[in-house]
Structures are given as structure tokens and as C-alpha cells.
Amino acid sequence: MAKTNNFSTPSQLLGSLAHELKNPLTLIARKAELEALSAENLAFRELQDTAEQTLKLIDSYLLMAQSEYWQVKLPIETVGIGSVIYEVLQELGPIAERNKILISTNIKDSEVMSHKSGLKAALWCLVRLSLDFTPGDRPNKRSEVFVKTKNRVEAVDIMVLGSNLD
Numbered sequence: 001m002a003k004t005n006n007f008s009t010p011s012q013l014l015g016s017l018a019h020e021l022k023n024p025l026t027l028i029a030r031k032a033e034l035e036a037l038s039a040e041n042l043a044f045r046e047l048q049d050t051a052e053q054t055l056k057l058i059d060s061y062l063l064m065a066q067s068e069y070w071q072v073k074l075p076i077e078t079v080g081i082g083s084v085i086y087e088v089l090q091e092l093g094p095i096a097e098r099n100k101i102l103i104s105t106n107i108k109d110s111e112v113m114s115h116k117s118g119l120k121a122a123l124w125c126l127v128r129l130s131l132d133f134t135p136g137d138r139p140n141k142r143s144e145v146f147v148k149t150k151n152r153v154e155a156v157d158i159m160v161l162g163s164n165l166d
Contacts, residue, residue, distance in 0.1 A: 018058045018061055018062050019062070021054075021058055022055060022058055022059075025051045025054055025055050025058070026051075026055065028047065028048075028051040029047075029048050029051035029052050029055065032044045032045070032047040032048035032051060033048045036048060049094075049095070053095075053128070056121075056124060057125075059121065060121040060122075060124065060125055063117060063118055063121050064118075064121070075115060076113045076114055076115050077113070077114070077115070077116060078111050078112070078113060079111065079112055079113070079114045079116045079119060080109055080110075080111055081107070081109060081110050081111070081112060081149055081156055081158065082107050082109030082110075082149075083109075084116065084119055084120050084123060085105065085107055085123060085147055085149070085158070087120060088120060088123045088124045088127055089103055089105070089127070089147065091124065092124070092127050092128060092131060095128075095131055096131055096145065099131065099134075099143075100143060101131060101134050101143045101144065101145055102143065102144045102145070103127075103144070103145050103146075103147065104144055104145070104146045104147070105146070105147045105148070106146070106147075106148045106149070107147065107148070107149045108149050108150070108151050109149075110149065110151055110156045112156055123158065123160070126160040127145065127147065127160055130145045130160050130161070130162040131145055131162075133162060134162035134163060143163060144162070144163040145160065145161070145162050145163075146159075146160075146161045146162075146163070147159070147160050147161075148161070
């Protein structure tokens with residue numbers, strides 16, 4: 001007898017689909033990584049990067065869906081803003097370099113109460129979006145994504161800006 005799942009809401013269906021997409025994407029990323037190591041083929045490196053970026057987006061969606069549909073709150077902890085931004089920029093640095101986009105920062109490190117994975121996912125998405133919409137390698141124009149923090153009395157603002165956005 002075939003097993004069926006009854007999803008009470010579209011969000012449960014979408015969450016289940018996102019979980020199921022992770023396995024084949026992980027397989028694609030690892031096989032592409034293996035081929036890139038042995039063949040020195042740029043196409044495999046791009047395939048691996050694309051699969052891993054897609055996995056990040058799925059993880060970000062699942063985290064957002066968890067906080068929106070299944071939980072009232074995500075647990076918070078004391079988080080250093082500078083360290084989270086540094087982690088995100090380390091992950092996205094190769095993409096910026098490949099697209100000839102400079103990433104600059106002006107960060108005043110502060111501690112905030114936040115859900116670290118949620119904050120990292122939000123920053124990753126914002127920086128990635130800025131990289132996607134900042135055209136690289138334009139004549140006579142420097143392409144740059146700028147990440148800045150500004151401390152206020154009881155909050156910290158994080159800004160992600162892109163130059164040359166049309």
C-alpha cells in the first residue's frame with residue numbers, strides 16, 4: 001500500500017519539499033567537488049558553488065519557516081555582530097572575487113541578543129543579493145559591496161549597500 005502524507009497547510013508541504021531537495025543538492029555539490037579536485041575543471045567548481053548556494057537558500061528558508069510556522073520564538077543568545085559579518089563575508093568572498101566585486105566594511109563590533117543562525121542567514125541573503133545586483137568588471141567604475149554597522153542607544157543597524165546598482 002502506498003504511503004501518503006496529508007499536509008494541513010501549504011507551508012508544511014513547502015517545508016517538506018525543501019527538506020527533500022537538500023539530499024540531491026548535497027550529492028550534486030559533493031560529486032562536483034570531487035570532479036573539480038581531480039579534473040581541475042571550472043565547470044565542476046561552478047556546479048559545486050551553485051549547489052552549495054542553493055543549499056544555503058534552502059536552509060535559510062527552513063529557518064524562516066520554522067520561526068514563522070512552527071515556533072513562536074527562536075532561542076536568542078548574545079552574539080558578536082562583527083564575527084557574524086566576518087563569517088558571511090568569508091563564505092561569499094570567493095563569489096565577489098570571481099565577479100570582480102570588492103567587499104568593504106566599516107564595522108563597529110557590538111554584542112546583541114539574537115538567534116545567531118537566523119542573523120547569519122539574513123545577512124548572507126542580503127550580501128548575496130547585493131553581489132547579484134552589483135555588476136562587476138565595468139570600465140571606469142569600481143564595483144563594490146559595502147557592509148556597515150551603526151550603533152544606536154539600544155540597537156545596532158547593519159547596512160548592506162552595493163555600488164553601481166542600476
